Amino acid sequence: MENLIDAFWGVTISIGVSALIFVGANRLFDFVVDRWFVFQAITGAIFGTIFSTLLIGNRLVRGSALLLLVLMVLSFSVLTAIPQLIEKHRTRIFAGLLSGTAVGVITASFLKESLNPQIQTKSFIFTLLISVLVYSLPSAIIKKFRFGGLLFFLAVGCLIGGWLLSEIGNGSKNSTYLLTVVPFALIGLALNVGPKRSLLERNHFQRRTRVGVFLGPALLFVALGLIIPLARTIYLSLHGLKGRKWAGLKNYGEILTNDSSIDLRDWSNIFTSRLFIIALILLAVGSVAGILLGKKRGQIIQASAASLTPSAIGVFLLIFAVLSTLRGTVINNLWWVIVVTSLSTGLGLLAAVLADRIRFESAAKSLIFLPMAISFVGAGIIWKFMYIARPPQKPQTGLLNAIWVGLGKLTPGSAGQFIGVALLLLATAGLVALSIFGIRRKQSGISIGSLFVSVPILWILYRLLGPGLGGVEEGARGLPIAKPILFVQEGPFNNVWLMVVLIWIQTGFAMVILSAAIKAVPGDLIEAARVDGANDRQVFFHVTLPTITPTISVIVTALIVLVMKVFDIVRVMTNGNFGTQVIANEMWQKTFTEFNLGLGSALATVLFLAVVPAMALNVRRMQRSAIQ
Amino acid sequence: MITDTQKSQVLQGTNPVDRVGKFVYRLLKAIPVWALWLLVIVWTIPAGSLFVNSFRTRDAQRSTGWWTSFTEGGWTFDNYINVFSSRQSGGLWQALINSFAIATPATIIPVAIAAMAAYAFAWIPFKGREWLFITIVALMALPNQVALLPLLQLFAGGAHWTIPNTGMVITLFPDLDLAGTTTAVWLTHTAFAMPFAIFLLHNYISSLPKELFEAARIDGADHFTIFWRLVVPLSVPALAAFTIFQFLWTWNDYLVALTMVGGNGASYPATINIASMAGEFGMKEHVLSAGAFVQAGVPLLVFFFLQRYFVRGLLAGSVKS
Numbered sequence: 001m002e003n004l005i006d007a008f009w010g011v012t013i014s015i016g017v018s019a020l021i022f023v024g025a026n027r028l029f030d031f032v033v034d035r036w037f038v039f040q041a042i043t044g045a046i047f048g049t050i051f052s053t054l055l056i057g058n059r060l061v062r063g064s065a066l067l068l069l070v071l072m073v074l075s076f077s078v079l080t081a082i083p084q085l086i087e088k089h090r091t092r093i094f095a096g097l098l099s100g101t102a103v104g105v106i107t108a109s110f111l112k113e114s115l116n117p118q119i120q121t122k123s124f125i126f127t128l129l130i131s132v133l134v135y136s137l138p139s140a141i142i143k144k145f146r147f148g149g150l151l152f153f154l155a156v157g158c159l160i161g162g163w164l165l166s167e168i169g170n171g172s173k174n175s176t177y178l179l180t181v182v183p184f185a186l187i188g189l190a191l192n193v194g195p196k197r198s199l200l201e202r203n204h205f206q207r208r209t210r211v212g213v214f215l216g217p218a219l220l221f222v223a224l225g226l227i228i229p230l231a232r233t234i235y236l237s238l239h240g241l242k243g244r245k246w247a248g249l250k251n252y253g254e255i256l257t258n259d260s261s262i263d264l265r266d267w268s269n270i271f272t273s274r275l276f277i278i279a280l281i282l283l284a285v286g287s288v289a290g291i292l293l294g295k296k297r298g299q300i301i302q303a304s305a306a307s308l309t310p311s312a313i314g315v316f317l318l319i320f321a322v323l324s325t326l327r328g329t330v331i332n333n334l335w336w337v338i339v340v341t342s343l344s345t346g347l348g349l350l351a352a353v354l355a356d357r358i359r360f361e362s363a364a365k366s367l368i369f370l371p372m373a374i375s376f377v378g379a380g381i382i383w384k385f386m387y388i389a390r391p392p393q394k395p396q397t398g399l400l401n402a403i404w405v406g407l408g409k410l411t412p413g414s415a416g417q418f419i420g421v422a423l424l425l426l427a428t429a430g431l432v433a434l435s436i437f438g439i440r441r442k443q444s445g446i447s448i449g450s451l452f453v454s455v456p457i458l459w460i461l462y463r464l465l466g467p468g469l470g471g472v473e474e475g476a477r478g479l480p481i482a483k484p485i486l487f488v489q490e491g492p493f494n495n496v497w498l499m500v501v502l503i504w505i506q507t508g509f510a511m512v513i514l515s516a517a518i519k520a521v522p523g524d525l526i527e528a529a530r531v532d533g534a535n536d537r538q539v540f541f542h543v544t545l546p547t548i549t550p551t552i553s554v555i556v557t558a559l560i561v562l563v564m565k566v567f568d569i570v571r572v573m574t575n576g577n578f579g580t581q582v583i584a585n586e587m588w589q590k591t592f593t594e595f596n597l598g599l600g601s602a603l604a605t606v607l608f609l610a611v612v613p614a615m616a617l618n619v620r621r622m623q624r625s626a627i628q
Numbered sequence: 629m630i631t632d633t634q635k636s637q638v639l640q641g642t643n644p645v646d647r648v649g650k651f652v653y654r655l656l657k658a659i660p661v662w663a664l665w666l667l668v669i670v671w672t673i674p675a676g677s678l679f680v681n682s683f684r685t686r687d688a689q690r691s692t693g694w695w696t697s698f699t700e701g702g703w704t705f706d707n708y709i710n711v712f713s714s715r716q717s718g719g720l721w722q723a724l725i726n727s728f729a730i731a732t733p734a735t736i737i738p739v740a741i742a743a744m745a746a747y748a749f750a751w752i753p754f755k756g757r758e759w760l761f762i763t764i765v766a767l768m769a770l771p772n773q774v775a776l777l778p779l780l781q782l783f784a785g786g787a788h789w790t791i792p793n794t795g796m797v798i799t800l801f802p803d804l805d806l807a808g809t810t811t812a813v814w815l816t817h818t819a820f821a822m823p824f825a826i827f828l829l830h831n832y833i834s835s836l837p838k839e840l841f842e843a844a845r846i847d848g849a850d851h852f853t854i855f856w857r858l859v860v861p862l863s864v865p866a867l868a869a870f871t872i873f874q875f876l877w878t879w880n881d882y883l884v885a886l887t888m889v890g891g892n893g894a895s896y897p898a899t900i901n902i903a904s905m906a907g908e909f910g911m912k913e914h915v916l917s918a919g920a921f922v923q924a925g926v927p928l929l930v931f932f933f934l935q936r937y938f939v940r941g942l943l944a945g946s947v948k949s
Contacts, residue, residue: 207752
């Protein structure tokens with residue numbers, strides 16, 4: 001309860017203060033046009049507060065802090081406001097000089113004795129020269145040279161050369177006075193050497209400050225919370241364990257050469273894996289179909305559903321075969337990105353198309369979309385229960401293993417086996433009928449597609465009738481023993497079972513957005529296609545799909561960025577054990593449990609570099625839509 | 629030509645051959661619908677099974693699958709009672725309060741700040757507006773991981789700079805000693821939310837009719853008045869969409885909280901709480917199933933009652949209308 005009250009006060013105060021600052025800043029800048037000197041006075045007071053707080057906060061002053069604060073606020077206000085009330089130019093310059101000197105004297109008298117600087121003449125003069133150059137050169141080039149600006153830069157140079165580049169503590173009080181009075185006097189002069197601001201200038205100024213008021217807080221958070229940390233992470237990634245000693249690219253080298261991140265030793269196993277062979281067969285079938293169809297139409301190769309589908313599945317399985325054989329953190333991440341992105345988008349598209357204009361559409365979509373509301377942690381827990389594997393002697397409490405072991409326990413001749421065989425035969429018969437229908441209609445896509453689907457079904461049928469399907473092995477005395485799948489522990493495919501969790505979540509995301517895109521396809525386009533005699537399939541492939549392609553690319557980019565940094569699911573389900581480590585989890589462990597700041601930051605930077613292409617794509621998309 | 633009678637004969641299936649053909653045709657035509665509902669069932673089972681499990685006794689959960697309870701019984705509410713007693717769950721009650729303490733400011737503050745920024749980007753012309761906006765949109769894809777360590781260091785010790793050769797240390801950012809507090813978590817969330825919030829709200833605010841602003845300007849309204857009196861009331865749908873999105877996101881967040889709260893158990897939000905219960909899988913599954921549902925309860929409520937806004941937020945964020 002205490003926490004809640006704390007949080008409540010925290011929120012109330014922070015919102016209140018933010019609102020006050022926002023309204024206050026807006027009101028302050030209202031003064032700019034009509035009451036310039038009031039604005040100047042308040043700005044001066046604010047600067048005085050900041051300046052004295054900095055001095056007090058860094059413990060650089062002696063004597064009463066409160067007195068310093070009050071004096072500073074007053075003298076800064078005087079410095080900025082009083083000259084604004086004077087009409088005569090010379091008097092105004094004099095007033096500025098005087099009040100600047102006053103500020104300097106007050107500051108110097110409050111500074112600690114131990115801070116007295118000993119001026120290094122060479123470096124001091126050098127700094128002054130540099131500050132003059134820094135101002136004069138650019139301003140001369142853009143032809144906006146102002147004497148006041150030069151004085152201001154001189155003052156800054158004076159402060160840097162006098163305080164940062166000299167030996168602190170060895171000097172005398174006189175040099176302290178010199179090094180505070182001169183810069184402030186210069187600033188007082190700088191503010192007043194030019195002509196007074198005209199009404200037009202002040203209007204212009206007000207418009208610019210308004211942007212600052214509206215954008216300021218957001219930019220502050222972006223800079224402090226994203227940009228500066230990003231720069232610091234890159235900086236740390238080039239340093240050692242503690243983030244202090246320069247290490248160059250050593251951390252990156254370690255990521256690239258370490259066996260636990262990229263392990264290519266088993267590459268020769270790729271060619272013997274079953275997935276690889278299936279992939280090759282599919283690719284061969286796809287290209288043969290393409291060539292055969294192409295011959296009929298007089299092209300070398302025909303890209304249609306009949307040739308593209310097997311080829312696409314073939315390529316997917318090929319990638320799968322490669323990534324499941326090569327091991328390591330980086331490879332796992334790549335595997336995650338490819339599998340989750342493609343399957344989530346594909347299933348989402350399927351669900352969106354199937355659900356379009358059916359009865360209870362919104363209910364169906366809600367149920368598929370529901371996992372989006374559940375946290376990654378919660379989803380991990382939910383699937384942990386699905387994946388439970390218990391010892392062979394005990395009944396399986398996880399649904400997937402219960403089904404798997406149950407299938408294996410189907411004895412030949414039992415009712416269960418009979419029903420299974422009957423259902424599979426029925427499905428095969430239906431698919432064969434569909435394929436004949438396709439041949440008669442001269443729609444090669446349908447016939448080849450249905451034959452394809454029937455191959456795995458026939459294989460399952462064979463397993464069911466012959467060697468048996470499911471998780472059972474022969475135990476002692478020929479009795480069957482359950483052999484559950486260790487979904488979470490058994491590599492390398494435990495990675496896939498973890499990916500299923502994210503696919504389960506993200507399919508709903510893809511579906512919702514694609515569904516909206518499909519509904520936004522102009523009705524008259526579809527109407528026109530139908531009038532021309534297109535059937536459902538043709539309308540989908542030639543009208544709907546091309547129209548929603550930009551949306552698909554948006555989803556794919558969003559998913560790549562999201563999957564790249566997958567963390568919660570892996571941490572909750574395996575914590576990177578059993579060969580399921582991914583970059584984000586590795587980064588967290590290295591940084592926050594092993595305190596290897598350099599390597600951890602390098603891993604974070606790798607994640608950042610991996611999404612740079614997606615960033616570039618987003619920017620290009622933005623620019624294109626801005627032009628339109 | 630087919631006459632109307634022939635047509636109706638075919639449709640009504642008076643002929644037995646036609647009847648079978650019609651049946652098969654209907655069956656084939658319904659395949660997509662069946663496939664969809666199959667997908668829906670597969671998608672519902674995981675969450676559904678945990679939900680059923682959460683009402684089963686500890687012994688039932690450990691010995692049989694959840695589907696047996698429909699025939700054998702063994703229902704109980706004890707898991708939900710246990711999960712709120714601090715001994716079993718490590719204080720889920722406290723964790724839920726922490727989750728609120730994080731998600732509320734992490735939602736309200738970004739909405740307010742981003743709405744102002746979005747208005748400036750949309751309707752106040754200034755130099756460099758284009759590239760500044762593009763930079764912020766590009767940051768949308770920035771992985772949070774790159775900012776975690778520096779932010780934690782900032783919260784834990786401030787930022788200091790040692791001037792070379794002098795040994796003098798200048799404090800650039802004071803040590804606020806925020807590490808381990810919920811404040812650190814929501815401050816981080818606020819920063820991380822900024823790019824997406826600005827992008828989403830800008831999409832909406834920039835599409836408001838131009839005439840509105842011109843009319844207000846002629847009436848002498850300044851930016852402050854226009855923003856407060858015109859833009860905020862008109863953007864309520866977009867603000868609501870982002871609010872819901874951000875609330876769900878921060879409520880469900882695990883990474884930021886884990887990093888910023890660290891070892892301070894008193895500030896754990898519910899996600900960390902259930903994740904650590906899951907770490908002891910095999911001992912406390914019965915509490916875990918209930919705990920997971922308690923944590924998911926708030927987002928599920930939001931989801932069921934405010935789904936439309938949530939979807940709108942997603943759409944506005946990814947598809948430019």
